[in-house]
Amino acid sequence: LAKTTQPISMDSYEGQEVNITCSHNNIATNDYITWYQQFPSQGPRFIIQGYKTKVTNEVASLFIPADRKSSTLSLPRVSLSDTAVYYCLVGEPRGYGNKLVFGAGTILRVKS
Amino acid sequence: NAGVTQTPKFQVLKTGQSMTLQCAQDMNHNSMYWYRQDPGMGLRLIYYSASEGTTDKGEVPNGYNVSRLNKREFSLRLESAAPSQTSVYFCASSIGTAEAFFGQGTRLTVV
Secondary structure (H helix, E strand, O other): OOOOEOOOEEEEEOOOOEEEEEEOOOOOOOOEEEEEEEOOOOOOEEEEEEOOEEEEOOOOEEEEOOOOOEEEEEEOOOOHHHOEEEEEEEEOOEOHHHOOOOOOOEEEEEEO | OOOEEEEOOEEEEOOOOOEEEEEEEOOOOOEEEEEEEOOOOOEEEEEEEOOOOOOEEOOOOOOEEEEEOOOOEEEEEEOOOOHHHOEEEEEEEEOOEOOOEEOOOEEEEEO
16 A cells, blocks of 8 residues: 555634645555545544546545645535544555555644 | 444453454445554554455454454454553444445443
């Protein structure tokens, strides 16, 4: 699995857009980028997955540049309820899923 | 739809005691996982099962054993609990992709 590097923590205010960047310099050709969200006292929840360019769903957007050595999770207009830990994982979408390894994640604190 | 169910939700053990954490999923998933999460830390993979009948070590397997009883159930056993195993334990399942579904966790304290 490709090693990932994320900021340890970030602070934001309600209504702002938050961008969390993940570095994965050793990403392989078949690897996808997957993001999870974990609220306090809960298990992680899958947010979004992508391979290149941009992916958007009802929760977030994922931006992946052409070299794929990094990715950015974008949360539009955050609220207090978006306070959570966000994890970036890199690996093949199938097969790699047999060994899901999480890093330390990024603690996002949203303030009023 | 229950998803991933873990039992018990809370447990206190004395050092040296044994116990089994149970996990069951009703989504017909092939892969199942056990993680531990210490306070303020990320998740660490203990063991995983890519499919029924197979199990493999993760990042921190020492002190634990697992059994993939059938496609639905994946149990984690502590043979001789130690205070260092105080943690929150999460079970997860997936069809084999990177989209996994997690249970609510078991909070284990070893005194």
